[in-house]
Amino acid sequence: MAAFPTSAPASAAQREAAPGLRRSAWLALVLLVLSALLLLVGASVGSTGWESVLRMRDDPTSWQIVVDIRLPRSLGAWLAGGLLGLAGAVAQGLFRNPLADPYLLGSASGASLGSALGLVLLGSSVTSLNLLYRLGMTGMAFVGAACAVALTVVLARNVQNTLRLLLAGVIVGVVLGAMRDLLELRHPDILQAMQAFTLGTSAFVGWEGCALMAGVLLVCVLATWCCARLLDGLTLGEATAASLGLPLAPLRYGLVAVLALATGTSVAQTGLIAFVGLAAPHLVRSLVQVGHGRSTVLAAAMGGVLLLAADILARWLVAPQELPVGVLTAALGGTYLLWRMHRSTRSAGGL
Amino acid sequence: MQTPNSAALSATNIHAAVHARPILQGVNAQFAQGRWTSIVGPNGAGKSSLLKVLGGLWPAAQLQGEVALLGKDLQRWPRKQRAQALAWLGQGEVVTQELTVMDVAMLGRLPHQPWFAAPSREDHAVVEQCLRAAHAWDWRHRPVAELSGGERQRVLLARAMAVQAPVLLMDEPLANLDPPHQTDWVDSMRALTAQGITVVSVLHEISVALLADHMLVLQAGRVLHQGRCDDPATHAALEGVFDHRIQVRAIDGVWMALPRTATVVQAPERLR
Numbered sequence: 314m315a316a317f318p319t320s321a322p323a324s325a326a327q328r329e330a331a332p333g334l335r336r337s338a339w340l341a342l343v344l345l346v347l348s349a350l351l352l353l354v355g356a357s358v359g360s361t362g363w364e365s366v367l368r369m370r371d372d373p374t375s376w377q378i379v380v381d382i383r384l385p386r387s388l389g390a391w392l393a394g395g396l397l398g399l400a401g402a403v404a405q406g407l408f409r410n411p412l413a414d415p416y417l418l419g420s421a422s423g424a425s426l427g428s429a430l431g432l433v434l435l436g437s438s439v440t441s442l443n444l445l446y447r448l449g450m451t452g453m454a455f456v457g458a459a460c461a462v463a464l465t466v467v468l469a470r471n472v473q474n475t476l477r478l479l480l481a482g483v484i485v486g487v488v489l490g491a492m493r494d495l496l497e498l499r500h501p502d503i504l505q506a507m508q509a510f511t512l513g514t515s516a517f518v519g520w521e522g523c524a525l526m527a528g529v530l531l532v533c534v535l536a537t538w539c540c541a542r543l544l545d546g547l548t549l550g551e552a553t554a555a556s557l558g559l560p561l562a563p564l565r566y567g568l569v570a571v572l573a574l575a576t577g578t579s580v581a582q583t584g585l586i587a588f589v590g591l592a593a594p595h596l597v598r599s600l601v602q603v604g605h606g607r608s609t610v611l612a613a614a615m616g617g618v619l620l621l622a623a624d625i626l627a628r629w630l631v632a633p634q635e636l637p638v639g640v641l642t643a644a645l646g647g648t649y650l651l652w653r654m655h656r657s658t659r660s661a662g663g664l
Numbered sequence: 665m666q667t668p669n670s671a672a673l674s675a676t677n678i679h680a681a682v683h684a685r686p687i688l689q690g691v692n693a694q695f696a697q698g699r700w701t702s703i704v705g706p707n708g709a710g711k712s713s714l715l716k717v718l719g720g721l722w723p724a725a726q727l728q729g730e731v732a733l734l735g736k737d738l739q740r741w742p743r744k745q746r747a748q749a750l751a752w753l754g755q756g757e758v759v760t761q762e763l764t765v766m767d768v769a770m771l772g773r774l775p776h777q778p779w780f781a782a783p784s785r786e787d788h789a790v791v792e793q794c795l796r797a798a799h800a801w802d803w804r805h806r807p808v809a810e811l812s813g814g815e816r817q818r819v820l821l822a823r824a825m826a827v828q829a830p831v832l833l834m835d836e837p838l839a840n841l842d843p844p845h846q847t848d849w850v851d852s853m854r855a856l857t858a859q860g861i862t863v864v865s866v867l868h869e870i871s872v873a874l875l876a877d878h879m880l881v882l883q884a885g886r887v888l889h890q891g892r893c894d895d896p897a898t899h900a901a902l903e904g905v906f907d908h909r910i911q912v913r914a915i916d917g918v919w920m921a922l923p924r925t926a927t928v929v930q931a932p933e934r935l936r
C-alpha cells in the first residue's frame with residue numbers, strides 16, 4: 314500500500330459502467346415494459362371481461378367501466394405497490410435489516426384505527442362512492458398512520474437508537490390494534506367495512522387517489538434518491554457514519570417521515586396489503602447489487618409490478634367475483650419468502 | 665499548520681463511563697503530529713473506548729475531560745470539517761452486501777462532497793489511488809458480499825484512507841489480514857507519517873504495534889506508559905501489563921514480542 318495521491322491521475326475507469334449498473338438499467342427497462350403491459354391487461358380484466366374494451370367506443374357504459382373503474386384501480390394498484398416497495402427499501406436501509414417491513418413503525422395499526430374511527434364517525438357505507446366520504450376515510454387512515462409513527466418516535470425518545478425505535482413500533486402496533494378491536498366490539502356494524510380495509514383492495518381507488526399517490530411517490534423517490542449515498546454511509550455502522558460527518562439525526566427523521574408518508578398514503582387508499590413492501594426490495598436485491606439510490610427506485614417499480622399483477626390475478630381467478638388482493642399478496646409473498654429461506658439455509662447464507 | 669512533533673491530537677484528564685461504570689479514569693495522552701502511535705493493552709483495558717473518545721464518538725453525557733484536535737477542542741469543530749480532519753476505521757464495520765468495492769471506498773469521500781452531489785473527478789482519482797494501494801483496484805466492481813474477510817478489510821482500509829484526513833484513527837485494522845497484507849499496511853502507515861499524517865491504531869498484534877513510532881500502554885482504564893517503541897522502559901511496561909507472559913526481544917534489529925510459555929518445546933527435541 315502506498316500513501317495518498319499528491320496529484321490526481323486522470324482515470325478512464327470512472328466513466329466505465331460497473332456490471333451492477335448495467336444490470337440495474339436492464340431491470341428498470343424490464344420493469345417499465347412489464348408495468349405497461351400489466352396496465353393494459355388490468356384495463357381488460359374484470360367482471361365483464363374483454364368485451365368492455367372492444368365496445369368502449371360505442372357504448373358509454375363500457376367506456377365508463379374501462380376509464381373510470383379499471384384504469385384508475387390498475388394504476389392505483391401499481392402506485393400503492395410502488396409506495397410500499399419504496400417504503401420497504403427505506404425501512405430495510407434505515408434499520409439495516411433485510412427483514413424490515415414498511416409497517417414496522419406502527420403505521421398499519423394506526424391506519425386501521427384511523428379507518429375504524431372514520432367508519433364510526435362517518436358511517437359505515439363501504440360502497441359509497443361519495444367523494445367527500447372517500448376523502449374523509451382516506452384522511453382518517455392517513456392521519457392514523459402518521460400519528461402512530463409520531464407516537465413510536467416519541468416513545469423511542471428519538472430516532473437515534475434503531476432498536477428502541479423497532480421495539481416502540483411493535484408496542485404501538487399492538488396497543489393501537491387492541492384499541493381498534495375494542496372499537497369494533499362496541500360498533501359491530503363497522504366490522505364488514507373494516508374487513509375490506511384489513512384485507513386490502515384496490516376496488517375503491519379513483520383518479521383522485523391515483524393523482525395523490527403519484528404525487529407522494531414522486532416526492533418520496535426524489536427524497537430517497539437525494540439521501541441515497543447517506544443511506545449507503547449508514548451501512549458502515551453508527552460510529553463510522555458519525556465519523557464521516559453524516560447528519561444522522563436529521564437523516565433518520567427524514568427517512569422516518571418518508572416511511573410514514575409512503576405507507577400512510579398507500580394504506581389509506583388500498584387498505585393493508587401484506588408482503589409487497591417486504592418482498593419487493595428482496596427481489597430487487599436478488600437480481601442486482603446496487604447502492605440505495607438505484608435499489609430504492611427499482612424496489613418501487615418492483616412493488617408496483619407485484620401489486621398490479623396480484624390485483625389482476627385477484628380480479629381474474631374467481632371472475633366475475635374477486636378476491637381481496639391483500640389475501641393474495643400474503644399467500645404469494647409468504648410462499649416467496651419461505652422459498653428464499655429454504656434456499657438460503659441450503660446455501661448456508663443469511664436472507 | 666502545526667510545527668513538527670507538536671501534538672496533532674491530545675487527551676486531557678479523560679473520564680469515560682458506560683451506565684456509570686468507569687471505563688477510562690483520568691487518561692492523559694499526546695499524539696505527535698506525523699507520528700504513528702499504537703495503543704496496546706490487555707482485553708478490557710479501554711483501548712477501543714479511548715479511540716472512540718479521541719474520535720469524538722463517545723456520548724458527551726458520559727464523558728469528562730478535553731480532547732483537542734489540531735489544537736482546537738474537538739467539540740467545537742463543525743461536523744463536516746471535523747470529518748475531513750479526522751478519519752476513523754471502526755472494528756468490524758459492516759457493509760450492506762449490495763455495494764461494490766468502489767461504492768464502499770467512495771463513501772470515504774462523503775466529508776468532501778456536498779450532501780446531495782455526485783462524486784467529482786478528484787474523488788474518483790483519490791479512490792482509485794487508495795484502492796490500488798490496497799491491491800483492491802482490480803476487483804473494484806465486485807459486490808463486497810463476495811469478498812473474503814481479509815479482502816473486505818482491505819477495502820475498508822482504502823475507505824478510511826480515501827478521507828485524506830491529517831489524523832487517522834484505526835481500531836484493529838489488521839483483523840483478518842494475512843502476513844503480506846499486514847506488511848503492506850505497515851508500509852502504508854510509514855508512508856502516511858512521512859507525509860505528516862498522524863496515525864493512532866489500536867492493535868492486538870504486539871509485534872506489529874512495536875513497529876510504530878510511539879506506544880501507549882493502557883491498563884484498567886489508565887495509561888500505564890507512553891513512550892517510544894524502541895525505549896526499554898516501554899518494553900518493560902509492555903511485559904508488565906501482560907503479566908510477563910510475553911518478552912520483547914530484538915530479532916535482526918526488529919523488536920518482537922514473543923510468548924513466554926510455561927513449557928518451551930525445543931524444535932530438535934520434537935524430531936527425536
